[in-house]
Amino acid sequence: xxxxxxxxxxxxxxxxxxxxxxxxxxxxxxxxxxxxxxxxxxxxxxxxxxxxxxxxxxxxxxxxxxxxxxxxxxxxxxxxxxxxxxxxxxxxxxxxxxxxxxxxxxxxxxxxxxxxxxxxxxxxxxxxxxxxxxxxxxxxxxxxxxxxxxxxxxxxxxxxxxxxxxxxxxxxxxxxxxxxxxxxxxxxxxxxxxxxxxxxxxxxxxxxxxxxxxxxxxxxxxxxxxxxxxxxxxxxxxxxxxxxxxxxxxxxxxxxxxxxxxxxxxxxxxxxxxxxxxxxxxxxxxxxxxxxxxxxxxxxxxxxxxxxxxxxxxxxxxxxxxxxxxxxxxxxxxxxxxxxxxxxxxxxxxxxxxxxxxxxxxxxxxxxxxxxxxxxxxxxxxxxxxxxxxxxxxxxxxxxxxxxxxxxxxxxxxxxxxxxxxxxxxxxxxxxxxxxxxxxxxxxxxxxxxxx
Amino acid sequence: xxxxxxxxxxxxxxxxxxxxxxxxxxxxxxxxxxxxxxxxxxxxxxxxxxxxxxxxxxxxxxxxxxxxxxxxxxxxxxxxxxxxxxxxxxxxxxxxxxxxxxxxxxxxxxxxxxxxxxxxxxxxxxxxxxxxxxxxxxxxxxxxxxxxxxxxxxxxxxxxxxxxxxxxxxxxxxxxxxxxxxxxxxxxxxxxxxxxxxxxxxxxxxxxxxxxxxxxxxxxxxxxxxxxxxxxxxxxxxxxxxxxxxxxxxxxxxxxxxxxxxxxxxxxxxxxxxxxxxxxxxxxxxxxxxxxxxxxxxxxxxxxxxxxxxxxxxxxxxxxxxxxxxxxxxxxxxxxxxxxxxxxxxxxxxxxxxxxxxxxxxxxxxxxxxxxxxxxxxxxxxxxxxxxxxxxxxxxxxxxxxxxxxxxxxxxxxxxxxxxxxxxxxxxxxxxxxxxxxxxxxxxxxxxxxxx
Numbered sequence: 001x002x003x004x005x006x007x008x009x010x011x012x013x014x015x016x017x018x019x020x021x022x023x024x025x026x027x028x029x030x031x032x033x034x035x036x037x038x039x040x041x042x043x044x045x046x047x048x049x050x051x052x053x054x055x056x057x058x059x060x061x062x063x064x065x066x067x068x069x070x071x072x073x074x075x076x077x078x079x080x081x082x083x084x085x086x087x088x089x090x091x092x093x094x095x096x097x098x099x100x101x102x103x104x105x106x107x108x109x110x111x112x113x114x115x116x117x118x119x120x121x122x123x124x125x126x127x128x129x130x131x132x133x134x135x136x137x138x139x140x141x142x143x144x145x146x147x148x149x150x151x152x153x154x155x156x157x158x159x160x161x162x163x164x165x166x167x168x169x170x171x172x173x174x175x176x177x178x179x180x181x182x183x184x185x186x187x188x189x190x191x192x193x194x195x196x197x198x199x200x201x202x203x204x205x206x207x208x209x210x211x212x213x214x215x216x217x218x219x220x221x222x223x224x225x226x227x228x229x230x231x232x233x234x235x236x237x238x239x240x241x242x243x244x245x246x247x248x249x250x251x252x253x254x255x256x257x258x259x260x261x262x263x264x265x266x267x268x269x270x271x272x273x274x275x276x277x278x279x280x281x282x283x284x285x286x287x288x289x290x291x292x293x294x295x296x297x298x299x300x301x302x303x304x305x306x307x308x309x310x311x312x313x314x315x316x317x318x319x320x321x322x323x324x325x326x327x328x329x330x331x332x333x334x335x336x337x338x339x340x341x342x343x344x345x346x347x348x349x350x351x352x353x354x355x356x357x358x359x360x361x362x363x364x365x366x367x368x369x370x371x372x373x374x375x376x377x378x379x380x381x382x383x384x385x386x387x388x389x390x391x392x393x394x395x396x397x398x399x400x401x402x403x404x405x406x407x408x409x410x411x412x413x414x415x416x417x418x419x420x421x422x423x424x425x426x427x428x429x430x431x432x433x434x435x436x437x438x439x440x441x442x443x444x445x446x447x448x449x450x451x452x
Numbered sequence: 453x454x455x456x457x458x459x460x461x462x463x464x465x466x467x468x469x470x471x472x473x474x475x476x477x478x479x480x481x482x483x484x485x486x487x488x489x490x491x492x493x494x495x496x497x498x499x500x501x502x503x504x505x506x507x508x509x510x511x512x513x514x515x516x517x518x519x520x521x522x523x524x525x526x527x528x529x530x531x532x533x534x535x536x537x538x539x540x541x542x543x544x545x546x547x548x549x550x551x552x553x554x555x556x557x558x559x560x561x562x563x564x565x566x567x568x569x570x571x572x573x574x575x576x577x578x579x580x581x582x583x584x585x586x587x588x589x590x591x592x593x594x595x596x597x598x599x600x601x602x603x604x605x606x607x608x609x610x611x612x613x614x615x616x617x618x619x620x621x622x623x624x625x626x627x628x629x630x631x632x633x634x635x636x637x638x639x640x641x642x643x644x645x646x647x648x649x650x651x652x653x654x655x656x657x658x659x660x661x662x663x664x665x666x667x668x669x670x671x672x673x674x675x676x677x678x679x680x681x682x683x684x685x686x687x688x689x690x691x692x693x694x695x696x697x698x699x700x701x702x703x704x705x706x707x708x709x710x711x712x713x714x715x716x717x718x719x720x721x722x723x724x725x726x727x728x729x730x731x732x733x734x735x736x737x738x739x740x741x742x743x744x745x746x747x748x749x750x751x752x753x754x755x756x757x758x759x760x761x762x763x764x765x766x767x768x769x770x771x772x773x774x775x776x777x778x779x780x781x782x783x784x785x786x787x788x789x790x791x792x793x794x795x796x797x798x799x800x801x802x803x804x805x806x807x808x809x810x811x812x813x814x815x816x817x818x819x820x821x822x823x824x825x826x827x828x829x830x831x832x833x834x835x836x837x838x839x840x841x842x843x844x845x846x847x848x849x850x851x852x853x854x855x856x857x858x859x860x861x862x863x864x865x866x867x868x869x870x871x872x873x874x875x876x877x878x879x880x881x882x883x884x885x886x887x888x889x890x891x892x893x894x895x896x897x898x899x900x901x902x903x904x
Contacts, residue, residue: 032659036679164644171623192616207484225707227488228700230682247699248680254703255677258710262788265714274793274803278813285785286818292781293822296774297829304770311766318756321885322748324773328881329744333737336714341726351726361730366738370745377749429780429881433773 007037011044018049018056026056035061039068042077054080063092066101074101078113087116095121096139096249099128103138136220137213139253140234140243143167146174147200149183154196160188174233174241175204182208182233182241210235213242218257218343221250261339264419265332295430299324299437306441313451315382316444319391320437322374326395327402327436328429330366334359334406335428342414352411356404363403371396386450394443398436405432459489463496470501470508478508487513491520494529506532515544518553526553530565539568547573548591548701551580555590588672589665591705592686592695595619598626599652601635606648612640626685626693627656634660634685634693662687665694670709670795673702713791716871717784747882751776751889758893765903767834768896771843772889774826778847779854779888780881782818786811786858787880794866804863808856815855823848838902846895850888857884 005013010029017026030038042065045053054062054077062081066074066089078086090098090113102110102125110129114122124142131137145163147156156173173191175184184204194203210233211220224232224247231246263272272281303310303320310316338355375392379385406428413419444451457465462481469478482490494517497505506514506529514533518526518541530538542550542565554562554577562581566574576594583589597615599608608625625643627636636656646655662685663672676684676699683698715724724733755762755772762768790807827844831837858880865871896903 032657034659034661034679037659161644164641189616192613205484207486207489209486221703225700225703227486230699247682247703248677251677251699251703251706254706254710258706258714259792262710262714262717262792265717265788272789274807276810278810279817281789281810282814282817282821285782285814286821288785289778289781289818289822290825293774293778293826296771296777297833299773299777300770303773304767307766310769311763314759314763314766315756317762317769317772318752319748320769320772321751321755321776321889322745324777325748325751325882325885326741326745329741330737333740336717337724337733340711340714355726358728358730358733362734362737365731365734366741369734369738370741373742374745381749430777433777437773 007040007044010037011041014041014053015045015049018052021052023056030057030061035064035068038065042069043073051080059085059088059092062089063094066093067097071101083116085116086113087118090114090117091121094141094143095124095128095243096141098125099138102129103133131213134217135213136211136215136217136234136245137242139217139220139249140213140245141249142243144174144231144233144244146176146241147186149175149177149199149201149204151200152196153191153194153198153200153203156186156200157191157196160191171230174208174244175200176241179238180241181239182210182235184208185233208233210239211245212236217250217253220245221253221257222343224250225254257343261343265336265339292427292430295434299430299433302434302437303441306445309441309445309448312448313387313444315384315387316441316451318382319374319378320440323391323395323398323440324433324436326370327398327432329402330363330399331402331406331428331432334362334403335410338407338410342410347414355411356407359403359407360400363400366403367396367399370399384451386447390444390447390451391440394436394440397443398432398439401435401439402432405435459492459496462489463493466493466505467497467501470504473504475508482509482513487516487520490517494521495525503532511537511540511544514541518545519549523553535568537568538565539570542566542569543573546593546595547576547580548593550577551590554581555585583665586669587665588663588667588669588686588697589694591669591672591701592665592697593701594695596626596683596685596696598628598693599638601627601629601651601653601656603652604648605643605646605650605652605655608638608652609643609648612643623682626660626696627652628693631690632693633691634662634687636660637685660685663697664688669702669705672697673705673709674795676702677706709795713795717788717791744879744882747886751882751885754886754889755893758897761893761897761900764900765839765896767836767839768893768903770834771826771830772892775843775847775850775892776885776888778822779850779884781854782815782851783854783858783880783884786814786855787862790859790862794862799866807863808859811855811859812852815852818855819848819851822851836903838899842896842899842903843892846888846892849895850884850891853887853891854884857887 010033013029014026017023017029033041038061042050042053057065062077062085066077069077078089081089093101102113105113114125117125128138128140145160145167147159151159160167160173171188173186173188174182175186177183184200184206185208186200186204190203209223209227209229211223213234213236215234220232220234223229224245229247231244233241234243234245236242272284276284341355371392374395375388377388378391379388382388409428409431462485466478466481469475469481485493490513494502494505509517514529514537518529521529530541533541545553554565557565566577569577580590580592597612597619599611603611612619612625623640625638625640626634627638629635636652636658637660638652638656642655661675661679661681663675665686665688667686672684672686675681676697681699683696685693686695686697688694724736728736793807823844826847827840829840830843831840834840861880861883
């Protein structure tokens with residue numbers, strides 16, 4: 001009935017059922033909605049209806065709702081529930097979502113939140129919280145179906161059926177031995193094609209692609225993307241199967257990591273979105289800007305060192321923005337190529353050498369092209385051949401330096417295990433500013449007698 | 453046996469089997485590999501072994517291999533096959549991968565490639581090629597299982613089983629009526645829980661989240677990410693079910709779109725990766741750089757308009773890089789926030805107004821902070837209070853202008869249906885250069901008498 005309604009109409013219908021205290025009607029509506037839609041309705045609800053909305057929902061649905069909300073809203077919901085109900089809902093939540101919720105919370109707060117939960121469930125969560133943030137151990141779920149290697153196909157299918165409602169994905173069954181070590185994988189398709197009495201051991205794939213609990217989440221996402229999997233098993237150092245990471249969570253990882261790269265490349269500061277308040281956004285952006293202000297002062301003091309040169313040939317100032325701008329731009333271009341390349345490539349010496357040689361080649365080509373172009377422009381504009389040569393030769397050199405620094409700096413940071421994207425665009429730009437000013441004024445001073 | 457081997461060891465084993473002409477051995481190895489791994493082995497193979505490698509593979513596996521290769525390599529493989537075999541392999545390829553391969557090809561080349569295919573299969577591909585690039589119509593697959601609304605659960609399960617090997621995902625079954633219109637969806641879990649004689653019509657969800665054939669691929673990826681689906685149905689304007697888009701393809705879309713945003717923000721040019729040759733990379737990067745070179749000349753001519761001011765107060769040049777750098781930086785920060793926000797937010801007037809007001813607020817706060825800071829620095833460094841005020845007030849104004857332009861320019865482009873990321877970082881930076889120079893020298897000239 002509601003399948004053609006807009007979100008607003010549905011919200012109104014929900015409010016009506018809440019006002020009239022019609023729980024049946026309320027449930028009938030929610031039955032037709034996806035958890036994401038229910039979260040949207042909850043968001044749009046006036047504050048006064050929220051309590052009854054939560055009261056009307058069963059714990060299953062509450063757990064689904066929580067998984068769709070952001071952290072702030074999750075806590076808001078939990079605060080509205082009684083302690084006993086909180087425990088039940090947390091028991092039902094996927095453990096990866098719960099781990100994310102608890103992240104950054106004080107130990108006391110965690111203990112009090114988990115107190116209502118079943119011992120077995122809260123133990124799992126506490127174990128997960130011991131893995132480093134942003135690793136496979138943090139985002140795996142324990143809701144998967146495993147089978148033993150001696151099962152028959154029929155036994156495997158029976159187990160799958162009885163766990164279907166509980167499991168996150170039913171496309172793969174992971175096979176473990178008596179020590180819970182991961183020894184194989186069969187797909188649901190394999191089971192359908194095999195004979196009921198075949199032994200799993202004989203039909204399973206033995207070359208299982210797996211992540212370990214400490215694998216970085218970005219790498220896990222990369223594996224799943226390359227292999228087109230819907231889930232990937234996660235094992236510990238002894239190859240014991242601990243959980244699975246599912247593609248829906250990994251898709252979120254990909255989006256999050258891409259946004260982080262962009263934030264860092266633009267030095268826009270952590271997590272500013274459309275809802276961030278002006279004061280908070282300014283506070284997050286200011287540290288970078290102030291750092292860059294001081295670096296700008298360094299540029300200024302370099303120029304002041306060449307005050308006499310500049311006073312004699314004021315025209316040199318005309319080309320300053322162009323030279324430093326171009327150097328910054330080519331550096332940013334190299335930086336973006338390298339930062340994104342590091343995400344999807346395995347790095348070894350050969351690749352790094354090739355990359356640096358390639359960028360040197362690029363710098364050479366664009367340096368020669370732009371250098372000649374600006375020499376001619378400067379000569380015809382200012383009618384001074386020496387000025388043309390000084391500007392052109394400086395641009396040639398700074399473009400090579402800029403291109404190389406945009407490639408080498410992130411590679412060094414990567415080698416030092418520092419996120420290369422931190423060498424943000426503005427930072428590279430500002431460093432290149434300094435390189436380019438020194439080069440430009442250095443060359444100009446050398447030719448000063450012929451410039452005046 | 454090979455499950456603990458590295459990729460290199462496996463490649464050597466494959467070469468051995470090829471040299472000794474042992475097809476059984478060859479197949480035994482490939483049985484244990486994922487298509488992605490097989491593609492890696494093919495890539496690593498010396499040229500002289502490639503022909504026999506392809507000869508030894510059955511058509512099923514060849515189709516899987518092709519789906520894992522990039523376009524260039526796909527064509528290389530197809531050129532090595534006989535025409536008859538090409539047709540059979542293309543029949544087996546997923547139609548979305550095939551459509552991607554044919555994209556950008558000349559009509560004659562397409563006709564000759566498709567000539568060996570079954571009529572029914574090549575018709576589907578040609579229909580797909582009629583949808584605009586980067587839409588759901590281009591990336592949907594027709595390998596899915598549909599059921600009719602009057603089926604019983606048992607009939608649905610039977611159909612699912614018989615198509616399991618063929619279908620791309622078995623998690624959802626889409627329900628259509630007699631006109632092939634999409635009317636519902638049931639998950640495989642729903643089927644397992646229901647009674648065998650229940651009618652699909654009664655247990656299905658009617659509120660199906662679907663994309664249309666012309667929905668932009670980025671939006672489709674967004675839907676799947678929000679709802680945590682593994683696949684999403686694709687319908688035409690009459691709501692007739694045309695295909696499904698699967699999460700593995702959409703994950704590739706997310707990565708591709710994020711990379712494109714970064715490429716555009718950094719103006720690094722289209723698709724430069726670690727394997728791109730220096731000459732090609734330079735060629736792709738040069739257009740931007742040359743455009744920016746000319747914009748730099750405009751900056752230069754603005755400064756030359758203030759030649760007299762500059763000649764009288766050379767110290768003004770010391771603060772030029774800092775002012776234009778800071779303005780560029782704050783613009784890039786705003787730009788990144790807006791460009792990524794546009795990806796995940798629905799835009800209306802209210803949001804735009806709030807965003808612009810917010811950015812104005814941000815500009816005001818950082819303008820005041822940095823303006824006061826630089827006033828003090830300039831005063832203590834150069835010992836000239838007027839110079840301090842001129843520099844500080846200029847920075848205050850240019851930071852507000854820069855912040856606003858970084859937000860407003862991409863919003864205008866978005867409104868004009870131009871991809872806002874095209875207002876790349878360097879372009880905004882360079883425009884802000886011009887704004888800031890005019891402001892700075894304008895104010896300085898006004899106070900010239902008190903500066904000297």
